[in-house]
Amino acid sequence: MNGKYALMPSLEADLERIKLLTGGSSDILINRFIAGGIECALVSCEGMISASLITELVFEPVTAIEPQESADALLQYIDRYLLLSTDRPKADDLETVLRLVHSGFAVLLAEGAVTALGFGVQGYASRGVQEPAGEGNIMGAHEGFTETIRTSMSQIRRRLRTPELVMEMMQKGTASRTDICLCYMKDRVPEKLMRRIRSSLDRLTSEAVLTTGYIRPFVENGRFELFSSTGVTERPDVLCSKLIEGRVAILVDGVPFAVIIPRLFCESFQTLDDYSFKPYYATFLRWLKYIAFIMAILLPALYAAIVMHHPELFNSTLFMLLVEAERNAPLSIMTESLFVLIMYETIREAGVRLPKPTGGAVSIISGLIIGDAAVNSGLVSTPLLTMTALAVLGGLVVPELNPEMTVLRFAFLFAGGLMGLFGISLLACAVLVNICATEDYGFPYTAPLSPFRVKGMGDTAVRSSMKEMQNRGFTVEEYHE
Amino acid sequence: MNRITPGQLCAMGLIGEIFAVFCTEGSISAATAAGYAMSSGVLLLLAMPLALHYRRGGRLCRGAALVLFVWLIFWGGRLFCMQQRTTEVIYIPFENSGGLAGKLLVTGLIGLVCLYISSSGVKALGRSAVIAAAAGTLGLTAVAFSAASSHEWGRLSLEWSDMGGELVRGLKAGGGIGAFAVMLGLQRESYIRSTAVYFSAKSAVSAAVLLTSVLVAGGIMQTAEFPVVTAAHLSQPFPSQRIDSLFLILFTVYAVFAIAVQAAAASYLLRQMIPGFRRFGSLTVIVLMLGTCLITM
Numbered sequence: 022m023n024g025k026y027a028l029m030p031s032l033e034a035d036l037e038r039i040k041l042l043t044g045g046s047s048d049i050l051i052n053r054f055i056a057g058g059i060e061c062a063l064v065s066c067e068g069m070i071s072a073s074l075i076t077e078l079v080f081e082p083v084t085a086i087e088p089q090e091s092a093d094a095l096l097q098y099i100d101r102y103l104l105l106s107t108d109r110p111k112a113d114d115l116e117t118v119l120r121l122v123h124s125g126f127a128v129l130l131a132e133g134a135v136t137a138l139g140f141g142v143q144g145y146a147s148r149g150v151q152e153p154a155g156e157g158n159i160m161g162a163h164e165g166f167t168e169t170i171r172t173s174m175s176q177i178r179r180r181l182r183t184p185e186l187v188m189e190m191m192q193k194g195t196a197s198r199t200d201i202c203l204c205y206m207k208d209r210v211p212e213k214l215m216r217r218i219r220s221s222l223d224r225l226t227s228e229a230v231l232t233t234g235y236i237r238p239f240v241e242n243g244r245f246e247l248f249s250s251t252g253v254t255e256r257p258d259v260l261c262s263k264l265i266e267g268r269v270a271i272l273v274d275g276v277p278f279a280v281i282i283p284r285l286f287c288e289s290f291q292t293l294d295d296y297s298f299k300p301y302y303a304t305f306l307r308w309l310k311y312i313a314f315i316m317a318i319l320l321p322a323l324y325a326a327i328v329m330h331h332p333e334l335f336n337s338t339l340f341m342l343l344v345e346a347e348r349n350a351p352l353s354i355m356t357e358s359l360f361v362l363i364m365y366e367t368i369r370e371a372g373v374r375l376p377k378p379t380g381g382a383v384s385i386i387s388g389l390i391i392g393d394a395a396v397n398s399g400l401v402s403t404p405l406l407t408m409t410a411l412a413v414l415g416g417l418v419v420p421e422l423n424p425e426m427t428v429l430r431f432a433f434l435f436a437g438g439l440m441g442l443f444g445i446s447l448l449a450c451a452v453l454v455n456i457c458a459t460e461d462y463g464f465p466y467t468a469p470l471s472p473f474r475v476k477g478m479g480d481t482a483v484r485s486s487m488k489e490m491q492n493r494g495f496t497v498e499e500y501h502e
Numbered sequence: 503m504n505r506i507t508p509g510q511l512c513a514m515g516l517i518g519e520i521f522a523v524f525c526t527e528g529s530i531s532a533a534t535a536a537g538y539a540m541s542s543g544v545l546l547l548l549a550m551p552l553a554l555h556y557r558r559g560g561r562l563c564r565g566a567a568l569v570l571f572v573w574l575i576f577w578g579g580r581l582f583c584m585q586q587r588t589t590e591v592i593y594i595p596f597e598n599s600g601g602l603a604g605k606l607l608v609t610g611l612i613g614l615v616c617l618y619i620s621s622s623g624v625k626a627l628g629r630s631a632v633i634a635a636a637a638g639t640l641g642l643t644a645v646a647f648s649a650a651s652s653h654e655w656g657r658l659s660l661e662w663s664d665m666g667g668e669l670v671r672g673l674k675a676g677g678g679i680g681a682f683a684v685m686l687g688l689q690r691e692s693y694i695r696s697t698a699v700y701f702s703a704k705s706a707v708s709a710a711v712l713l714t715s716v717l718v719a720g721g722i723m724q725t726a727e728f729p730v731v732t733a734a735h736l737s738q739p740f741p742s743q744r745i746d747s748l749f750l751i752l753f754t755v756y757a758v759f760a761i762a763v764q765a766a767a768a769s770y771l772l773r774q775m776i777p778g779f780r781r782f783g784s785l786t787v788i789v790l791m792l793g794t795c796l797i798t799m
Contacts, residue, residue, distance in 0.1 A: 330595045333744040441595040442747050443608070446754035447615050453633060454619045458626030471629040472507055502505070502625075
């Protein structure tokens with residue numbers, strides 16, 4: 022330990038140094054009192070502790086202690102006989118003292134002792150467990166993670182009551198010192214993989230870890246990937262299903278999302294509801310999502326490509342219908358499509374960022390006024406607007422891939438508008454290879470489609486019955502290359 | 503380590519072979535299909551010793567690697583030329599209206615995508631080739647079903663006297679054996695089985711595409727410059743709309759993957775021969791292929 026910050030036998034000197042190190046921060050509370058005939062101080066951080074807990078569990082019993090012969094004897098007595106809290110870490114330097122204080126502990130310092138005793142009396146305000154906003158579910162649990170990492174950990178433990186579930190705590194961020202929890206089932210994740218993940222996290226030396234986005238680049242492949250090889254979820258039940266399949270999760274304090282390693286492409290089309298419905302209906306839903314995904318990316322591009330370069334693909338009736346609709350449009354089909362897509366993205370972004378009451382107004386203005394006016398004025402043709410709306414709607418069916426789909430929709434529109442189906446085919450080849458090159462810790466993103474695994478098709482091409490799935494003993498390790 | 507599965511090897515090779523069949527020039531008959539099938543048998547016999555060599559743990563020596571590298575560059579250049587010639591009868595926006603500039607633009611764009619694909623690594627190429635081959639098979643099946651309305655069985659007559667020439671023609675279209683020889687070494691196991699399966703599949707697929715083309719376009723074979731493309735043009739399932747563009751998609755995807763496989767194999771050999779040439783290997787190979795194409799076109 023750094024001698025510069027080691028605790029000294031003089032309480033006064035230690036308190037002075039604490040004030041100096043914290044810059045006299047007003048949220049650092051120092052309560053001085055006499056316990057067991059020895060002068061003591063309880064250091065805590067306002068807002069991070071529960072005042073009632075401190076009064077009941079610390080002040081009242083500690084001040085009632087009989088006189089002790091030394092400060093060390095006093096601390097030993099409190100630690101061994103009073104058992105004031107379940108979590109009682111010891112500190113022998115100021116760095117640890119401050120880390121504990123900033124984590125919601127109350128730290129007891131005594132005159133003449135070179136060790137301090139912490140009490141876990143955290144009591145900061147936090148959001149309660151609520152229904153997740155982003156991952157809708159009809160038949161499953163309606164609770165999501167919260168910003169408090171300990172609550173999130175308990176939500177997982179409640180669902181997986183097995184000693185195989187390991188939760189490793191660590192701190193990341195030189196300034197934020199954010200608690201991070203690595204969760205995995207030790208009987209399903211190879212130790213070699215865990216070593217690699219820990220070593221990836223060791224490379225994270227940023228000052229703060231404020232969202233999962235600060236961590237994901239460190240546990241993902243470094244090369245340019247359109248799709249992310251790690252996933253996130255805000256649902257404890259989803260995370261537990263992933264842990265059972267041998268995946269690793271990272272919880273971040275202050276973020277109600279967990280990072281999942283590795284993530285496969287096909288998983289973006291799976292929801293927990295799939296396992297509540299009958300297999301035939303779940304299979305239908307899954308294929309609906311696959312079609313929606315393709316539609317979301319390609320529909321505007323195909324429309325532009327076919328109308329502009331390959332009209333022979335339409336039958337004569339449809340062709341005449343489109344000619345009639347596009348005749349009065351002043352812009353080219355590609356420009357029209359770009360206009361509509363940019364308009365939609367602007368409205369969507371405005372709706373997300375604005376306060377909720379204003380967001381509603383934006384929807385009304387955009388949907389009723391701009392949309393209607395654009396069609397009536399002839400600026401945009403009705404068939405094109407229908408195609409764009411279908412594409413956008415398709416993107417909402419697979420919300421997890423929405424950012425990627427948005428960018429690809431524009432890229433394919435350019436390719437299709439400029440070079441027809443030839444351009445779309447070329448770009449599709451490049452995108453396909455990029456997706457196939459996506460890999461994390463040796464887990465191909467496109468598994469089980471390519472590399473092909475027949476066993477995996479039972480939960481990809483179709484959704485087999487639970488009776489068949491319960492005995493397959495699947496772990497993601499089967500896809501490792 | 504770049505390792506591929508037998509399925510991926512097969513998909514990568516077959517895409518190139520089908521592309522070569524798409525670009526077949528001149529009149530074809532049932533004898534051509536038989537010639538292609540027999541040429542696959544001959545190539546299988548040629549490839550077997552290499553498969554045995556790999557099974558015994560052997561690797562390509564420096565001399566063999568150099569010969570294969572030159573072969574891959576020439577075959578890649580030839581594939582570029584074949585693509586250029588065949589696109590004359592396939593409608594591609596820009597290419598048809600832009601003359602030589604349009605043709606160069608199309609070739610350049612294909613080269614650019616091939617560069618990206620080949621630099622993404624053999625693993626990624628193998629995985630994507632499987633998906634492309636599966637999608638391509640669906641497309642080919644659609645074209646074959648479309649052909650069902652216009653085929654005539656009477657066009658299938660085997661002329662044994664043409665067989666020698668057709669065998670040579672099949673061998674000339676089998677330049678993909680170079681890439682196969684390199685990629686086979688990147689497999690983990692089953693060298694003999696993979697070789698046998700690959701050449702059997704190559705023989706079956708080539709024969710199927712050629713026979714379908716003969717059945718559909720046999721009546722105007724003497725005037726058809728590119729019989730497979732002509733057959734695709736004639737295969738229209740609907741009376742009031744055309745599906746030629748479906749063939750354009752297949753052609754583009756197969757062209758890109760066929761050339762990218764050659765480029766990836768050549769770039770792998772280049773890295774083996776000159777380890778320092780890691781960074782610009784794919785670029786060098788594509789430039790050499792395009793150069794070969796420009797010289798020989």
